[in-house]
Amino acid sequence: MDFSFTEEQELFKTSVREFCEKKLAPRAREIDEKGEIPHEVLEDMAAFGLLGITIREEYGGRGADFITAAIAAGEIARADISMATAVYYLVEAGWGFLMDRYGSKRAREEILPDVTKGKAFLGIASTEATGGSNIASISTVMEKTGEELVVRGAKIFISGVREAAKYGGGYVTIVKTSPELAHKGLSLCYLPVKIYPE
Ligand SMILES: Cc1cc2nc3c(=O)[nH]c(=O)nc-3n(C[C@H](O)[C@H](O)[C@H](O)COP(=O)(O)OP(=O)(O)OC[C@H]3O[C@@H](n4cnc5c(N)ncnc54)[C@H](O)[C@@H]3O)c2cc1C
Numbered sequence: 001m002d003f004s005f006t007e008e009q010e011l012f013k014t015s016v017r018e019f020c021e022k023k024l025a026p027r028a029r030e031i032d033e034k035g036e037i038p039h040e041v042l043e044d045m046a047a048f049g050l051l052g053i054t055i056r057e058e059y060g061g062r063g064a065d066f067i068t069a070a071i072a073a074g075e076i077a078r079a080d081i082s083m084a085t086a087v088y089y090l091v092e093a094g095w096g097f098l099m100d101r102y103g104s105k106r107a108r109e110e111i112l113p114d115v116t117k118g119k120a121f122l123g124i125a126s127t128e129a130t131g132g133s134n135i136a137s138i139s140t141v142m143e144k145t146g147e148e149l150v151v152r153g154a155k156i157f158i159s160g161v162r163e164a165a166k167y168g169g170g171y172v173t174i175v176k177t178s179p180e181l182a183h184k185g186l187s188l189c190y191l192p193v194k195i196y197p198e
Contacts, residue, residue: 020079032082046118060116121169136183
């Protein structure tokens with residue numbers, strides 16, 4: 001089998017490498033030291049078409065397949081050794097794809113264009129203190145109370161919280177809606193990030 005990239009993929013790789021060497025690598029130390037991705041970097045990445053890369057063009061993405069998405073991830077990680085930007089990028093590539101394919105029309109229209117423009121982060125909130133791999137042990141629940149859906153629980157190790165809190169965004173959150181069904185009783189909901197003053 002031939003696993004080499006196509007000519008188009010090679011060209012894309014070269015162009016992402018050039019972009020990252022110019023716009024991302026010079027900021028890598030700053031990103032690492034501050035623990036924060038500067039907004040100009042996200043704006044540049046959005047303008048290049050890297051944010052929410054798998055999201056369809058009608059929502060501002062490239063509709064890229066996962067090989068293309070992975071090529072860009074490798075180049076981003078090469079420039080930003082802290083992995084901050086690579087993780088940010090990958091989370092949006094993965095969960096943007098899911099939101100685009102399975103989200104309601106209203107959710108797609110309200111959330112995705114801001115994600116691909118770099119105006120809002122889209123992440124995943126799955127992991128809990130009891131473990132990450134075993135999603136059957138998730139204890140965050142979502143219940144209907146009257147007309148409201150109430151989510152109760154706590155998540156840990158969540159990427160992009162700082163950026164989402166500062167620039168806007170939210171999380172595809174894994175919750176239990178039928179706790180008695182273990183891993184079959186899970187649902188996904190979108191929770192916008194809101195920081196309450198201490
Ligand atoms: C940089 C970074 C960013 C992250 N960002 C996010 C995020 O944005 N959102 C989010 O929800 N989470 C995030 N996480 C958490 C990540 O998803 C979890 O760390 C991951 O799911 C693994 O969970 P854990 O660390 O609790 O390990 P565990 O699930 O406890 O696993 C520990 C070890 O046991 C092994 N293991 C587990 N179950 C089995 C099994 N059944 N059989 C055999 N071996 C098993 C695993 O392979 C692993 O080696 C992030 C983690 C990192 C490192």
